[in-house]
Amino acid sequence: MKSFSDLLNKPTVFSDRNVLSPHYVPGTLPFRDTEIEKIMASVVPALKNERPHNMFVYGKTGTGKTCSVKHVLIKFSEHKSNAKHVFMNCRMYNSRYRVIQKIAKELLPTLDSMGFGLAMLYEKVMEEVGKGTHLIVVLDEVDMVKDLDDLLYTLTRANDELKAGSISILGITNRVNFKDQLGTRSKSSLCENEMVFAPYTATQLQSIVRQRAKMGFKPGVVDDSAINLSAALTANDSGDARYALKLLLKAGEIADDRGINKITDKEVEDARRSVDTDIAFEAISTLPDHQQLVLLAIANLALDKGKNTRLTTGTSDEEDSFLTSGEVYEGYCTVARKHRKPRRSARWYREYLNDLEMLGLITTVESGAGMRGRTRLIRIGYPPTDVQKIVEKNFSIIESKN
């Protein structure tokens, strides 16, 4: 039996693991100077006792949006003024009511906001802001808010009622086409000021990774080529800086496990596999039941088909490993029966397919020539055996619970 001190004294390649956490806000953000300046310029009126314009920030995941905004907010609150900000992630606060409630709670910590109606909370907030506070409401992942039009209307209209102080909004989202889905009046109010975060390029990722590696690991641990490799792997299919940092973290853990004090290409390669399956596991196991079943059916059929083609033709070519929509639906029905779930209708199954495609778990193509009728050809995006394992495991847990 090992003791805690054994574990604590275990040699490690890390000097500060927190640096590699996705929530860490570094002192300096490389390649985001212009973006940060723009954000600062947009909130600075609050420090001069004026109402800042609303702002809307968008860009793909891992491009440093949230990080940059947080960075600015830290500097912002270092200044003494009657300006305040409330930061919230709309995954948690996903309705007008919850957002207003959160604002009230932040502004009036003593207030027990539970049980109050929307109007009451709104009054409380207005009363407090009316004392002259310039409030900036930061809504991260703002696309998660269900009644966003109502929320934006409420918050912007609040300014008309205020004789002193103001409320402005800073929205963040990673859905690039999100603007189109807004009502016209909220579009014009939220997008008074907007900016786009472009994905990091391979060379930018390289120096970000290098910076973090320097801060997070003991000197000389990380191979230069390992840094280049993790940057290259990331740039290849996303430009998502968080992925690169995950790679680095995992590579470090692998090195610790193996009891070595070097991180080379090999550790990064192994980390990639591990991180990818982690991501797949996360994505799949949080899926609603029936989407998992559809995915399982696709995995089963993909394996069956692979076997058959290999037996009959002998070619290992997977060009023909497409599945038709109807085929998969039948497979889904049998899988659902096996797990004692009432099957969903074919119409809804098609929606599931769309969701799965959105999440990148499958890819679909419209059937072109050579196919009878019009259908979608489906191909799975992850190794079928992995998918089978994850889904089956998930369902065995669910079944053993009842």
Add this chain to the structure above:
DNA sequence: CCTCCACAGGAAGCGCAGGAGT
């Protein structure tokens, strides 16, 4: 050319849970 096939995806409606209004 027309018809049929094998679907895609829009529209309408239904039952339910939870939130708002009283």
Add this chain to the structure above:
DNA sequence: ACTCCTGCGCTTCCTGTGGAGG
């Protein structure tokens, strides 16, 4: 605490679409 309302997940029904086959 009560009803009323609304959003959501889902089904049913329907029209549209692109190629195959006669």
